[in-house]
Amino acid sequence: MSNEIILSISQHGYLAILLLVFLQEVGFPNPIPNEFVMIAAGYLAYLGVLNFPLIVISALVGDLAGSGLLYAAFYFFGQIILRRKPSWIKLPEKKINNIKMKIETSGQSGIFVGRLTPFIRGYVSVLCGLLQIPPKKYSLILIGTASIWSFFYVSIGYLIGPYWNLVTEGNSNLHLYLGLTTLAMLVVAILFFVVKRMIVRTPSPPVGGELSKY
Numbered sequence: 177m178s179n180e181i182i183l184s185i186s187q188h189g190y191l192a193i194l195l196l197v198f199l200q201e202v203g204f205p206n207p208i209p210n211e212f213v214m215i216a217a218g219y220l221a222y223l224g225v226l227n228f229p230l231i232v233i234s235a236l237v238g239d240l241a242g243s244g245l246l247y248a249a250f251y252f253f254g255q256i257i258l259r260r261k262p263s264w265i266k267l268p269e270k271k272i273n274n275i276k277m278k279i280e281t282s283g284q285s286g287i288f289v290g291r292l293t294p295f296i297r298g299y300v301s302v303l304c305g306l307l308q309i310p311p312k313k314y315s316l317i318l319i320g321t322a323s324i325w326s327f328f329y330v331s332i333g334y335l336i337g338p339y340w341n342l343v344t345e346g347n348s349n350l351h352l353y354l355g356l357t358t359l360a361m362l363v364v365a366i367l368f369f370v371v372k373r374m375i376v377r378t379p380s381p382p383v384g385g386e387l388s389k390y
Contacts, residue, residue: 181208181216186225190234193217197235201242203298210235211294211329218333219340228334235326243291243301243318250305275299279307284317291321 185192196213200206214235221228250257275296278286287309290300304314 181212182220185213185217186220189226190230193231193234194238197238198242201239201298201301202246209294210239214326214329215333215336218330218335219337220333221330222334222337222340228330231330232326235330236322239322239326240318243297243322244315246298246301247305247314247318250302251308251311252305254302254306272299272303276303276307279303284313287314287317288321291317292325297325 193213196206196208197210200210214231217226217231217235218228220226221231275290278290279300280286282289287300287304291297293300
């Protein structure tokens with residue numbers, strides 16, 4: 177599968193990256209996760225077939241367009257969509273409720289981490305629309321997470337370029353590598369918010385300092 181992805185991207189270039197990312201982020205069924213697309217594109221950047229910054233920009237535009245459109249649809253027409261959706265479309269209610277609880281309890285940090293988590297990113301956009309998260313707040317998180325996500329996975333593909341055959345030798349190896357890199361991203365995101373919260377909660381010293389009792 178990895179060779180087929182590489183061949184398709186190399187033939188159609190940045191437009192293929194943009195469209196693949198957009199279609200999946202907007203909810204169109206795609207058997208190839210966008211993370212695989214980004215890693216394969218990063219490998220092509222390592223080979224010199226594509227330009228690294230243009231790959232990141234293409235993925236960023238596709239993510240912003242797809243996730244933004246999905247959010248807007250459920251922000252303005254969410255209840256209508258849910259009432260009129262065909263009966264054969266089954267939504268994973270348990271997963272959606274779990275994500276909803278995390279967003280409601282964690283606020284912006286929950287949205288941020290959810291947007292960086294594969295396989296639930298689209299649900300986060302839907303729930304943010306249904307929960308009427310303010311567009312300005314969601315837009316800032318969307319831009320930040322889309323930038324981190326696209327740069328991170330393209331970089332992974334670029335860095336494993338010399339070891340590509342070893343890593344992609346069998347789909348299980350590629351899935352394992354994707355899982356480990358995703359875990360690393362989530363750990364970094366969580367640590368970022370923990371440190372940020374600790375800094376915010378740390379009381380500022382009084383202006384001018386305090387006189388010693390001694």
